[in-house]
Amino acid sequence: MDNLSQFNEAFFEEAQEHLETMETMLLDYDVDYPDIEDLNSVFRAAHSIKGGSAIFGFTAMTGLTHVMENMLDRARNEELSLTNELITVLLETVDVLKDILHSYRNDEEIDWDVVETNKAILEKELDLAMSGQAGNDQAELDSDVQQAESGGKEASEADEGFGFFDQSYDSDDEDGFGFFDEDISVSASIHSDEDDQGFGFFDETLDSSPDDSNDGFGFFDDAPAAPTKEKKADDDEIEGFGFFESESDDVNDGDVASKDSDSSAAKNPSDAGAKDDGFGFFDESMKARHEQDKIDDKQGYGLYPKEKNEPSSKVATAPRTTKTKPATKPAETKSSEATSIRVETVKIDKLVNLVGELVITQSMLNLIGNEVQESVAEKMMGALAELERNTREIQEAVMSVRMLPISFVFNRFPRLVRDLSVKMEKQIELVIEGASTEIDKNLVEKISDPLTHLIRNSVDHGIEKPDVRKAAGKLEKGTVRLSALQKGGEIVISILDDGAGLNRERIVAKAEEKGIELPDPLTDEAVWQLIFAPGFSTAAEVTDVSGRGVGMDVVRRNIESLGGRVEINSSEGAGTEFVISLPLTLAILDGMCVEAEQQIFVVPLVNIVESIQPMPEQIRVIKGSKILWAREEYWPLVDIGRVLGGRAESIDQLDLSESIIVLVETAKSRFGLVVDTLVGQQQVVIKSLERHYRRVDGVAGATIMGDGGVALILDVDSLIQFISSDLGGASYAVRAAG
Amino acid sequence: MPSEQQGSASTMPTREFLTFVLGDETYALDIMTVKEIRGYEATTKIANAPEFIKGVINLRGDIVPIIDLRIKFGIGEPTYNEWTIVIMLNIHERIVGIVVDGVSDVMNLEDEEVKPAPEFGVAFDSKYLHGLATLEDHMVIIVDIEALISSDELGLFETA
The missing domain is CATH 2.30.30.40 (SH3 Domains)
Structure with a gap:
């Protein structure tokens, strides 16, 4: 199944993006004024990962995202309000998911302990949060959770079940794979109709309205797709899809499921057998859940197609959905897909190198051009001037391909600051400015570690604890301002905190103690630079955040190796600013x-x-x-x-x-x-x-x-x-x- | 005791060597390390580098250092003319050019044909030698070129 690996890669990329979306959204989430749209985005991201990981057999992610999804779903239905604690748990889950993704990507062993632990925590939090809610919700939650657990543990089953998908993908048109994104957006749009059909699958559990169960198919419910399907009616796979059509026609019909499976089975008799294993889970597990049938529960959460008893042809239709949707929903997909493509960095690097060579060749031609004889000299010069201009434009265009907004680096810091401030019991707001400033891709990778270190430093050593701040007459909430701007041929990144500032006496004393040579004259500037000396640290105690004194010299070395420099401005009691200047490009x-x-x-x-x-x-x-x-x-x-x-x-x-x-x-x-x-x-x-x-x-x-x-x-x-x-x-x- | 073909790509009993001339002596190096052979061209001098480092040249976009072993080991006269040859070597994924008086031949040697190197009488420290061999009554000194080029003595590579 070699050709599957390319889809794996696509899934990894996608999942990575979804995880990042989730993280950003969760960080922005305001517990007091929840934005349902944001929640929907997080939910969609979680759901996409769940769907994708299930199809590719990355079961560790499936189980975890499912529980996450449950929590998010309750939250967006306003059955549960997300507290800061819950957000933290969700963010931790995102971290675990990132680790899992990384493991899968590198063919490493999955740390199931961590996965299970995290899932248990998540479930416990969900339980706790929901315990105040209606009793029957609770009951359902239990079975839900149990299902999820068994789903995770029965990984082998899952693999077995999904092996089927793999095969069907192999033999099917591979275009189908885009579908994770697609059906999510579809389901979301449907859901926004305030109609239970949309995510019926999940909604049911919560509402516990028995005859809703069939609406689980609302998941695939895609009315706009119907016309396309009909156009392609000669394709037998597509025909199976027809069943969605019928569903979308009578969405509220309680008999939809049986009707669907009938119709699709009828339309697709030859495929019916093979497709049994597949999406039967959507209705089967739903029913199981509603009947509170423990035995069925053990079969695992619907995604693990244990229930093979009800023939239905939905499996094959799933990939079809995907295929048709991009065509039928151009407006939704265009905005995200048409504007950018993924290119391997090695290809860009190669391009940059080639352009470099081209520039050299062009200069060589210019030199030769000067020696050309009278008769053609003028023409030659004209052509050379043209070549020079074109070369320069190509060069600029290629260089701009390598430029990325610095938000690629900055985006990870809200999370960092949030985690650190929780850990250190400080109140800190991170303000980011100039995140759209563009910077060379190579620099993006290399500047990340030094910046992380400096921000940790500001949070740990810079900003004081709330009581100290209050005593000093400052706001209890400290601010770390991270900004970037382009200044001539340089990018200037500044990390400014309104903390205590550097303590000149302590730095000098510490430097003397460590036997670091003191500069002469001992200007403030020179004193601040001392903190970059190897082995220097003034933190009274070493925390696990910072204070080991290994970092600052590395920070300066890293930045200088990029052709940049660090300056420090500090004023006692008012704060410290680290200013990093970097060249725009390294090339x-x-x-x-x-x-x-x-x-x-x-x-x-x-x-x-x-x-x-x-x-x-x-x-x-x-x-x-x-x-x-x-x-x-x-x-x-x-x-x-x-x-x-x-x-x-x-x-x-x-x-x-x-x-x-x-x-x-x-x-x-x-x-x-x-x-x-x-x-x-x-x-x-x-x-x-x-x-x-x-x-x-x-x-x-x-x-x-x-x-x-x-x-x-x-x-x-x-x-x-x-x-x-x-x-x-x-x-x-x-x-x-x- | 020919030191075991350290770093050599070949496990065959016979190995191919490129022989080259420095002054009056014939040397040989493992042909697998040779990238190409080209004429000497003017270099860009590097400040504060030892005298045997002639400078750097542009090898199709790569900035490559050129060293003159004749200066380093005091063999022959460091003259540069149209017959002066530079052997471009690939050592540990780096490219280094060495200036020699001439390139003579490619020879096949079996391991047992390589005799241990004497402790003296050769310009190179014996730790950079594989041993000696005989070719048409000439003595050929087989150089462990990887050890030589990456040695601290030449200081070409920064020791991390």
Whole structure:
């Protein structure tokens, strides 16, 4: 069943999305002012996962989502109000489901203990919550729960039962698989009619209205689909579907089920046998439930088709439903499906690499074009200009494919903050701003861990406990503000809390205790940076949230490895802000090509302030070192020809009047780069030097120039170490920047 | 005691080696590590790198370091002309080019033809050698190129 694996993958993707939807919705859920629409969304997501997992035989998910569904269904029928505790339990269930999904995806062993435990908790909570409700509800709940349990435990049965599905899918048209989404939306829309038919399957149990049971088929009830079915009446599978049609015609008819099975059986005699095992469960288990028949209950929850006694042809119709629905409900599907497609990242990476090569080839052509003889030169130049423009556009388009809204990272934090604040008995609100800011996909993956750490940090160390906050005259509820915005060629992410702020004395004391070298002068800025030192932690006690002191240095290292930097602003009693600046993309850079010692270097354009040819009087000598006076400031100098080009003499022995000084600026410092000439501005594709070689001080990477040669891209931040003056080096530069 | 074909892909008793010349001596390396052979081209110098690291070149989009074993081991004259050869090696999924005076032949060797390397008399430390073999009365020094290229001594790879 190899071809099934591709559907498995589709299911995993879908389930993952549904789980994320559930999580987001649950987090947004306001217990005081419940939004039924949100609940419906969560319910639909749970139901989709249940349906999908059942068909593919991922039984661990089926059982769990079923109980979840029960709870949600009661909630949306306003039989049960979701409390914060219940939301927490539901969120935990979502976590367990994620784990299960992960296990299935990687062919790992399912931890049934966890699954069963979580299910038991969920059931207990549901029991508790419902105990105040009407007695007969309770009775039903019990049987319901029991069914679910047995369903989960009889996994082997389930497998057996669903093996049937697998086969039918194999032989059937595979298009059918989209259907999870489809029937959910259908059932939802039906349900919104305030008509029990919609999710009759579940509603019945709750309402305990015996003759409703047949309406369970309302699940598939899809009136709009009917015309399509008829059009395709020659297809024998589709014919089976006709039964829905009849149902939708008389939705409230108590005899629907029998009529359905009759009609479908009649229409599909050849398939009837095979289909027995299938969806019989929908009515069978319903009946079983209503009759409170313990024996039947043990057969498991309807999804596990134990009851094979009533022939019906519904199984085969299920996939059909799916097939027809997209066609009949274009409005519903278009919005979500037509606007995006899934593409493997390796394909995009390959595309990006190819475009990089194309850009290089195009520059090569440009060089050759300049040598072309008179007669065709003009035409050639025209064509080359066209090529250049097209190449640039392709490049931009391809790069934009890699850009993702940063919400991909941010979305996981509401949950994190919620969990942490519950655990730490703090009241914290997470405010997210600029979640639509786009960032390179590679950065999205890599920025997630450092951000998680910083947010944990803000929640744990930053925000105080409610009583402390109250005593300090603040709102009991603390705020963590997470924001992202694009600033020039950089993405600036800020994590701001209104907590206690960093404690300067404690940090200094701690640093001394740990034997960390103190910077001089001991500015606030310098003190804050101490918390990034390895092994540094000021938390009075180590909690399981943070405080082991392993994190902050890793945070800074991770961010710096992405070409970014972290700054800290803090004010005692008012809060702390971590500001992370990251390059927009890791792949392409706007650079200024400069030449020093017959070698080309690329200076990132974002760092450049100005390039000047210094007047003799601008060069001053302080303590034997040359320094530049420009823009009303002193600029220490870094001689690229010396430090990277291999020239022996230092600039102190050279006449700088022929040189060019490129004034650069980073977060930490300002200085001037001494080069021979400027070559020109160019967009370059960043290539890793570390891929085949190793990191080189002062060099961020390499790029391939138009002539096929290699040029090194300067890492301006790390060039600080080469500042030639002995005027305190980096710290002088910091002061100059301040 | 030819050290057991460490890292070699082949389990056949016979292995193929590419022989190359450094100064007056003939060396051989496991042909499975060879990616391609090309002429020497100008490199981009790397700041503060040892002298034997000539720099990096663009190998179809990859930035690849080029090292000159003649400088590293003080064999022969490091001259660069149109006959200077670079052997591109694939070592631990990295590409490294080595400059040699020339590439001569491909030879098949059975394990028992490989004699233990002497402790002295060879420019390379014996830990980078598989052993010695004889080819048409010439001595061929069989280099454990993977061990050599990934050694700390060359410092090509950052030791994690």
